[in-house]
Amino acid sequence: MRTPRRLLLAGIATLAPLLAAAAAAQALSPEQRTARHLAAVRQDPARLLSFLRAMPKGGDLHIHLSGAVYAESWIDWAAQEGFCIERGNASLAPGPCNAACDRSNDRPAVQCAYQDPLLYNQLVDAWSMRNFDHAKLGHDHFFAAFDKFLPIAWRRAGDALAEVAARAAADKLGYLEIMHSADGRQAAELGARLGWDEDLGRMRSALLAGGMPDILAATRNQLDRDEARRDALLHCGTPQADAACRVTVRYLYQVLRGLPRTMVYAQMLLGFELAQADARFVGLNLVMPEDWYVPMHDFDLHMRMLDFLHGLYPSVHISLHAGELAPGLVPPEGLRNHIRASIERGHAERIGHGVSVMSEADAPALLQEMAQRKVLVEICLTSNDGILGIQGADHPLATYLRQGVPVALATDDQGVSRSDMTHEALRAVQTYDLSYSQLKRMARQSLEHSFLAGPSLWAAGRDFQPVAACGADRPERTPSPFCRAYLAASDRATAQWELEEEFARFEKSY
Numbered sequence: 001m002r003t004p005r006r007l008l009l010a011g012i013a014t015l016a017p018l019l020a021a022a023a024a025a026q027a028l029s030p031e032q033r034t035a036r037h038l039a040a041v042r043q044d045p046a047r048l049l050s051f052l053r054a055m056p057k058g059g060d061l062h063i064h065l066s067g068a069v070y071a072e073s074w075i076d077w078a079a080q081e082g083f084c085i086e087r088g089n090a091s092l093a094p095g096p097c098n099a100a101c102d103r104s105n106d107r108p109a110v111q112c113a114y115q116d117p118l119l120y121n122q123l124v125d126a127w128s129m130r131n132f133d134h135a136k137l138g139h140d141h142f143f144a145a146f147d148k149f150l151p152i153a154w155r156r157a158g159d160a161l162a163e164v165a166a167r168a169a170a171d172k173l174g175y176l177e178i179m180h181s182a183d184g185r186q187a188a189e190l191g192a193r194l195g196w197d198e199d200l201g202r203m204r205s206a207l208l209a210g211g212m213p214d215i216l217a218a219t220r221n222q223l224d225r226d227e228a229r230r231d232a233l234l235h236c237g238t239p240q241a242d243a244a245c246r247v248t249v250r251y252l253y254q255v256l257r258g259l260p261r262t263m264v265y266a267q268m269l270l271g272f273e274l275a276q277a278d279a280r281f282v283g284l285n286l287v288m289p290e291d292w293y294v295p296m297h298d299f300d301l302h303m304r305m306l307d308f309l310h311g312l313y314p315s316v317h318i319s320l321h322a323g324e325l326a327p328g329l330v331p332p333e334g335l336r337n338h339i340r341a342s343i344e345r346g347h348a349e350r351i352g353h354g355v356s357v358m359s360e361a362d363a364p365a366l367l368q369e370m371a372q373r374k375v376l377v378e379i380c381l382t383s384n385d386g387i388l389g390i391q392g393a394d395h396p397l398a399t400y401l402r403q404g405v406p407v408a409l410a411t412d413d414q415g416v417s418r419s420d421m422t423h424e425a426l427r428a429v430q431t432y433d434l435s436y437s438q439l440k441r442m443a444r445q446s447l448e449h450s451f452l453a454g455p456s457l458w459a460a461g462r463d464f465q466p467v468a469a470c471g472a473d474r475p476e477r478t479p480s481p482f483c484r485a486y487l488a489a490s491d492r493a494t495a496q497w498e499l500e501e502e503f504a505r506f507e508k509s510y
Contacts, residue, residue, distance in 0.1 A: 158229025
């Protein structure tokens with residue numbers, strides 16, 4: 001029986017828009033189709049989270065080793081090491097512990113927490129921002145957490161490295177620049193023994209003659225042991241190797257700027273020496289709260305130290321915490337120059353946080369300078385909210401983007417903050433309505449502004465266009481001999497090529 005002509009025409013009319021839509025979708029590039037999918041799921045938190053979890057994210061350039069570990073892991077390791085708990089302030093203490101696990105015991109073994117839910121929850125809450133009342137400023141609670149679990153952090157660095165790498169792999173991160181005081185404060189203690197000298201050159205000579213080379217060697221040896229422990233836990237080099245074994249890790253030696261000046265300078269010197277002697281250390285950073293007395297009082301002195309040492313070690317990279325401040329946390333004058341001075345006198349190639357940028361003197365000129373000099377800002381949204389109470393429109397992320405300042409998302413202390421890079425991206429999309437192209441750009445910028453050795457995959461002065469050696473290559477195909485040779489000579493370009501391969505696979509699914 002023949003189909004009536006009017007029914008046939010109606011069927012064609014119904015199919016035509018669907019066919020046109022399908023053809024239009026096929027005409028879009030994989031990146032455009034992926035961007036369209038993000039736009040479609042933007043208002044659906046569950047689907048948005050799933051999308052962001054699978055998305056390649058490049059590198060995390062601002063991550064502290066001790067703060068990146070979740071409290072539950074510290075508890076397990078402290079129990080294994082036989083530590084006790086000072087019940088009054090939830091701090092670790094060395095054994096022997098009081099034998100009983102009853103709640104009248106003010107110094108029980110950490111092991112007791114496994115059978116006492118109140119004690120276990122007390123530790124997790126004290127060692128992190130879990131259950132913190134966010135109606136209050138979290139600054140003091142956040143920074144107090146570190147001293148509570150610090151004794152076990154010194155002893156389980158290898159385990160911490162394994163956890164951080166595993167979480168990075170699950171988070172679709174391929175590169176980490178981990179801040180780590182890998183010497184266990186040996187340099188600081190050397191500085192304290194030798195004392196202060198206003199002549200920074202003479203003091204450097206005294207430190208080098210007084211034992212700094214031995215500390216450098218011991219630090220490298222300790223890192224060898226910690227990385228061996230990490231690799232054993234992750235089964236690296238075996239058929240059962242964890243995906244975390246493929247995460248590239250480098251270190252920034254972290255200087256504790258809240259210590260006395262003799263100790264700060266000695267740590268700075270060790271950081272410069274390590275970065276010059278060991279390719280795993282790619283630079284240094286100054287850590288501890290920027291608003292504390294010593295970091296505020298000695299800020300100009302710290303910049304003078306960095307300026308002096310940079311002149312002797314010009315190839316060593318520097319990233320600095322600067323502008324992790326908010327009005328009221330310090331007097332108004334304390335907000336006016338930390339970011340600019342960190343760039344111009346401290347030689348920072350990247351800035352961590354940069355929250356108070358609009359309180360700096362002549363902020364528009366500073367933003368223009370940062371854009372022109374391509375000083376990247378490591379954006380830590382969850383941390384800035386938890387510590388400073390700065391979020392939403394009060395945060396300068398949108399301002400940095402408008403002014404063309406390069407930015408990349410970072411986790412800061414994801415264990416203490418109870419976050420990860422996926423949730424940093426989720427917060428960024430939901431709060432600032434970021435597009436897929438903006439997220440992809442941030443991931444690319446994280447590697448472009450990393451301190452990995454070697455030239456970039458991207459041609460200078462061009463917006464993520466490959467260098468001539470790889471200009472005709474595509475990440476979904478095996479690179480040409482010329483491109484392979486270029487990648488083989490550059491850790492940075494290799495990491496960037498691998499990210500592009502990840503993006504190609506990810507976008508193909510849409």
